[in-house]
Each structure stands twice: as structure tokens, then as C-alpha cells.
Amino acid sequence: MKNEIEKNWDEMSEAYENFTEAEDSYSYAIEWPCIQKILPKLDGKRVLDLGCGTGRFSFLFENENPLSILGADISEQMLNIAKNKAMKRSSKVEFIQYDINDLNTYNNERFDFIFSSTTFHYIKDLNGLFNNIYNILEEKGTCIVSLMHPVYTAQYPIDKNGAFPSDDEWVVRYLDKSTRAYIQPWIEYNDNINNYLSTSYHHTVSDYFNAIINAGFTIEKVEEPFPPEEWEKTCYGRYNSFIETPSYMILKLSK
Numbered sequence: 254m255k256n257e258i259e260k261n262w263d264e265m266s267e268a269y270e271n272f273t274e275a276e277d278s279y280s281y282a283i284e285w286p287c288i289q290k291i292l293p294k295l296d297g298k299r300v301l302d303l304g305c306g307t308g309r310f311s312f313l314f315e316n317e318n319p320l321s322i323l324g325a326d327i328s329e330q331m332l333n334i335a336k337n338k339a340m341k342r343s344s345k346v347e348f349i350q351y352d353i354n355d356l357n358t359y360n361n362e363r364f365d366f367i368f369s370s371t372t373f374h375y376i377k378d379l380n381g382l383f384n385n386i387y388n389i390l391e392e393k394g395t396c397i398v399s400l401m402h403p404v405y406t407a408q409y410p411i412d413k414n415g416a417f418p419s420d421d422e423w424v425v426r427y428l429d430k431s432t433r434a435y436i437q438p439w440i441e442y443n444d445n446i447n448n449y450l451s452t453s454y455h456h457t458v459s460d461y462f463n464a465i466i467n468a469g470f471t472i473e474k475v476e477e478p479f480p481p482e483e484w485e486k487t488c489y490g491r492y493n494s495f496i497e498t499p500s501y502m503i504l505k506l507s508k
């Protein structure tokens with residue numbers, strides 16, 4: 254039986270793909286350049302992409318000549334898009350349907366590089382998650398996690414059993430740990446999608462850092478990437494809203 258988050262991502266898969274694959278998407282303009290700056294050498298390494306979605310990052314990592322890449326995601330439809338893309342580009346990335354809450358039951362495989370982008374706000378138990386990642390990371394392995402910035406998730410409206418939030422519910426409630434009901438920006442304008450509300454969790458900065466420290470990781474880098482400078486002139490609205498509420502906090506961790 255599919256859970257709410259899985260059903261939701263199945264429904265949003267195509268809209269998400271169109272949105273994030275646009276050349277000027279926040280991810281390509283802001284997130285990826287920052288990740289590239291801190292990316293370790295992947296040549297000959299075993300890579301795991303947690304919450305890989307439609308495979309964007311898995312495919313980008315493939316250009317770095319790793320030994321293997323495994324993309325894991327809970328949503329069948331997101332994975333279908335990823336697998337189609339893999340076939341078209343004769344990619345060797347392997348995609349599996351997997352709930353990353355269950356990483357503790359993962360088989361004996363170990364990875365040299367574990368990555369995740371914008372997925373951990375769907376995971377309630379951060380302590381369990383980071384412990385499990387630590388356990389399947391090879392000695393001297395590296396992990397990069399790109400998180401929805403806690404300042405950003407703090408403004409997701411509180412979940413009220415599926416009731417559609419009004420505009421005035423988009424306020425920052427930073428220390429409130431209630432489950433959130435997020436309307437993805439591209440969904441609002443998409444009539445083909447029935448379920449507009451995306452259930453997620455708001456974790457604060459200390460939630461993330463304490464889970465990471467308790468698991469035993471060393472924190473190598475903390476990045477809060479800026480929007481491209483030229484946006485200040487070419488698309489001031491976007492630039493300004495990103496300066497007000499950053500989307501990403503990107504962490505590089507080692508064992």
C-alpha cells in the first residue's frame with residue numbers, strides 16, 4: 254500500500270521533471286554549481302543517490318566516471334521517468350524503488366559516495382537516517398546532502414488534515430515541528446494534478462546538525478549558495494525572493 258508521500262510524488266512526477274529540467278531551474282542555476290565546487294573525485298567509486306527522483310543528479314555523476322551508481326527512490330513514477338531517460342542515453346545507472354527509511358535493512362553493499370538532494374524533509378527520523386547512512390558509507394567515504402534550507406521549510410504551511418492552506422498561512426514558524434503541507438510552486442498552476450498538498454517535515458538547523466554529529470560524521474563544509482549575480486539585473490524578483498528565503502543548505506560530510 255502506497256503511503257501519502259509516495260502517492261504524491263507519483264502524481265507530481267511529470268510536472269516535477271518539466272520544472273526541474275528547465276535550463277534556468279533553481280537547481281541547475283544555484284544547487285548544481287555549488288555541489289560541483291565541493292564534489293569529491295568519483296572516478297572508480299561506488300555512488301548512491303538517495304531520493305534520486307527522475308535521476309538528474311545520478312546522470313550528472315555518471316559523467317565523472319564512477320564504478321557504479323545506484324539511484325533509490327520511493328516513487329514508482331519518478332523512477333519510470335528515470336529509467337526511460339537511462340535507456341535513451343544508454344546509461345549504466347541502476348534505479349531501484351526503495352524507502353530510505355529502511356536503509357538499516359540494506360544488504361551488505363557499501364558506498365564511497367552517498368548523495369541526496371532535497372529529499373530529507375520527507376524523512377521524519379533524521380537520527381535513524383544519518384546513522385544508517387554512516388553505516389553503509391565506506392571508511393574514508395564522503396557524503397553530500399543538499400537540503401531544503403530550514404528557513405525555507407519553516408514557511409511551509411502547517412498540515413491541517415489535507416485542508417488547503419490560505420495565503421496568510423505562509424508564515425515562518427521556525428521552531429514549530431508540526432507536519433507541513435507544502436504546495437509545490439509548479440503544482441499550483443497544474444490542473445492535471447489532484448493532490449496539491451505535499452506532506453513533509455520541517456527540521457531545524459540543530460535537528461540536522463545534531464543528527465549528523467551523533468551519527469559520527471565530520472562536517473567538512475556548510476554551503477548556503479547564492480543565486481547567480483546576474484539575476485539581480487536580469488530577474489530581480491527571483492533574485493530577491495531567493496535572498497529573502499534561501500532554498501538550499503548543502504553539507505559535505507566525511508567518515
Ligand SMILES: C[S@@+](CC[C@H](N)C(=O)[O-])C[C@H]1O[C@@H](n2cnc3c(N)ncnc32)[C@H](O)[C@@H]1O
Pocket residue numbers: 258259262273303304305306307308309310325326327328331351352353354369370371372375376
Ligand atoms: C524534491 S524530489 C528530489 C528528487 C531528486 N533528488 C532531484 O533533485 O531532482 C524528492 C524525492 O524524494 C523522494 N522520496 C520521498 N520520500 C522518500 C523515501 N522515504 N524514500 C525514498 N525516496 C523518497 C520522492 O519520491 C522524490 O522523488
